[in-house]
Structure formats: structure tokens, C-alpha cells
């Protein structure tokens with residue numbers, strides 16, 4: 046993703062949260078709200094549509110909310126709302142800057158096969174396809190792991206009590222030799238991808254539920270995963286029902302810590 050764009054790895058966060066015990070859904074005050082994004086800087090983004098995955102992405106019209114639902118994308122937040130089809134129902138959506146031009150493009154993952162669009166949010170142009178990792182791994186998070194402006198895939202598995210993050214080393218084609226880093230707890234931790242310190246390199250932020258009921262703890266690794274994953278910054282934010290989010294909602298090229306709070310009816 047570009048530095049101003051982070052995928053929301055809600056699928057993994059939800060899966061990991063469920064493995065630690067069912068968490069109650071929140072109730073929204075407004076029935077048309079499906080979710081809200083809350084950021085530590087005070088920014089709140091309301092979501093009014095069904096979605097399987099959502100992203101804050103730099104679509105070329107500024108930072109917008111992108112949602113993916115059954116193969117259909119909707120971009121909202123710019124001058125007007127647009128919808129387009131890219132991918133199929135059942136695909137896992139990803140958003141990233143696949144060509145390094147500073148604008149994000151959509152993509153989908155089917156098993157372990159990535160299909161990445163070459164043009165911005167309309168999904169037009171050529172599509173690049175490749176496989177990365179194995180189908181049994183979690184797919185759906187990408188980041189600029191080497192700071193060259195192009196996003197690379199990541200795949201995730203369990204590794205005993207830890208989470209194993211596999212990072213692709215070459216651009217967005219999944220080529221090169223991946224490397225693995227183990228971090229966090231396989232039961233309960235959610236994660237998000239982002240560049241919290243603004244050095245141009247994405248890394249991993251963990252969100253650990255607070256078993257006493259208080260705010261969860263965020264463990265933020267700031268530098269390239271190649272140098273290892275570690276808690277460079279630790280803070281508390283949100284509620285245990287929330288999924289972690291990193292996005293540059295302030296526009297200063299550093300990602301803010303936030304959460305996705307989903308509402309069920």
C-alpha cells in the first residue's frame with residue numbers, strides 16, 4: 046500500500062478473536078450504521094453499507110473508504126461515490142500500490158493466487174496474477190516491507206504459540222525468497238499493517254485483548270520486518286470487540302492507530 050493506506054485485517058482479527066472466545070457485537074445508535082472507524086487523533090469514519098472487507102486507500106482522489114462486498118467495490122469519501130466490479134464473491138480483497146505510482150489499486154486473493162489490477166479504483170487495465178505461499182495460509186494483508194514504494198504480499202500461519210508472518214521480498218509479484226518472522230500470540234492477538242513512524246516502511250502492529258475488560262494493548266513494530274518484529278511502541282486503545290486499524294487519516298504520512306467497531310443487528 047502507499048504510505049497513506051492500510052488494509053484492515055479484520056478477517057484475521059476476527060478469526061483470532063473468535064479462537065479466544067466469542068466477543069459480543071456492539072450496538073450502534075443508528076441502525077443504518079454497519080461499522081465505525083475510531084482513530085486516536087479523534088477521527089471517526091462512519092460506514093453505512095455491508096462489506097466483507099474495508100480499507101482506507103489513496104485512490105488518487107485523496108484518502109477514501111473502500112469497501113468490498115461479493116466482488117463489488119465501492120469508493121466513498123472523494124468527490125463522488127463510485128462502484129465497480131473486480132473479483133468474485135468469496136475472494137479476499139486487498140488494496141495496495143502495486144506499481145509504486147503513489148495511487149492504490151484493488152486486488153483479490155483466491156486461495157493463494159493474487160490478482161492485482163494495474164489501474165486505480167475501477168480495476169481496469171491489465172491484471173497481474175501470481176501465487177504466493179500456500180492456500181492454507183491466511184492471505185489478505187499487504188505492505189511495503191522494503192520501503193521502495195511498492196507493496197508486497199504477506200501470508201500468515203500459526204507457529205506454536207506465536208503468529209508466523211511470511212513476507213514477500215520482491216515487488217508485488219510474490220517472487221524472491223520470502224522470509225518469516227514469529228511474533229505475538231496465536232490465540233487472541235489481532236494485527237494490522239502500517240507505517241506508524243513515517244519512514245516509508247510498513248510493519249506489523251499487534252492488538253492484544255485485555256482480559257480484565259479494559260482497553261486492549263497495541264504493540265507497534267515500526268521498522269522493516271526484515272530487521273525483526275518487536276514492540277517499539279506500546280499503548281492502549283479501544284475495546285476488546287474492536288479490530289485494529291492503521292491509516293493515515295491526518296495526512297502527515299504517518300499512520301494513526303485506530304479500531305474498527307462492527308455493529309450487528
Ligand SMILES: [Ca+2]
Pocket residue numbers: 141142143144145146147148149150
Ligand atoms: Ca499504484
Ligand SMILES: [Ca+2]
Pocket residue numbers: 188189190191192193194195196197216
Ligand atoms: Ca516494497
Ligand SMILES: [Ca+2]
Pocket residue numbers: 239240241242243244245246247248267268269
Ligand atoms: Ca515504518
Ligand SMILES: [Ca+2]
Pocket residue numbers: 292293294295296297298299300301
Ligand atoms: Ca497521520
